[in-house]
Amino acid sequence: MNPIWLHLFLLLLIFFLLTDLRDIVNFYMVERKTMTNGIDHQWKLVAFACVLAVLTGIASVIAANAEPGETRILKKLLGAVEVNDYDSFVADGNAAFKAGLTKQMFEGVSIQLSTRMKKGYDTTYLGQLKQQWGQVYLWKLVYKDAGYDDTLVKLVLKDGKVTGFWLQ
Numbered sequence: 270m271n272p273i274w275l276h277l278f279l280l281l282l283i284f285f286l287l288t289d290l291r292d293i294v295n296f297y298m299v300e301r302k303t304m305t306n307g308i309d310h311q312w313k314l315v316a317f318a319c320v321l322a323v324l325t326g327i328a329s330v331i332a333a334n335a336e337p338g339e340t341r342i343l344k345k346l347l348g349a350v351e352v353n354d355y356d357s358f359v360a361d362g363n364a365a366f367k368a369g370l371t372k373q374m375f376e377g378v379s380i381q382l383s384t385r386m387k388k389g390y391d392t393t394y395l396g397q398l399k400q401q402w403g404q405v406y407l408w409k410l411v412y413k414d415a416g417y418d419d420t421l422v423k424l425v426l427k428d429g430k431v432t433g434f435w436l437q
């Protein structure tokens with residue numbers, strides 16, 4: 270489910286639950302004259318608050334785990350570079366991307382970067398640009414090998430296909 274639709278669904282659910290909570294509170298205020306009903310409604314309110322907290326927590330975990338398509342593609346491409354897997358690297362590319370990158374070119378880059386990548390790295394999303402040849406996504410790649418230089422990653426997608434990928 271798209272995270273935006275999930276958030277909208279949760280907002281509507283919370284609205285309806287809060288409306289019910291208001292009704293329960295109003296009923297509690299009228300009926301609290303008797304000790305038995307007052308205690309009964311207090312437990313209902315506590316139970317309702319617990320259920321609401323659990324549902325909100327579950328929804329936030331689901332939303333946090335949702336991963337945009339470009340991030341999945343980035344991870345796949347970086348993983349392919351790390352293990353020198355040319356076929357996996359070009360699998361999501363359009364015809365021009367596949368034709369423009371030979372296996373020898375790919376292996377040259379992979380050999381240069383794989384040693385550092387195997388020691389670990391983190392990616393930080395920097396933003397995106399709209400260009401005539403596609404949507405450009407930018408990340409910073411920080412290696413965990415105590416080196417001083419980071420790498421700028423540029424991924425270009427058009428119609429769901431990779432049309433460009435640069436590591437600078």
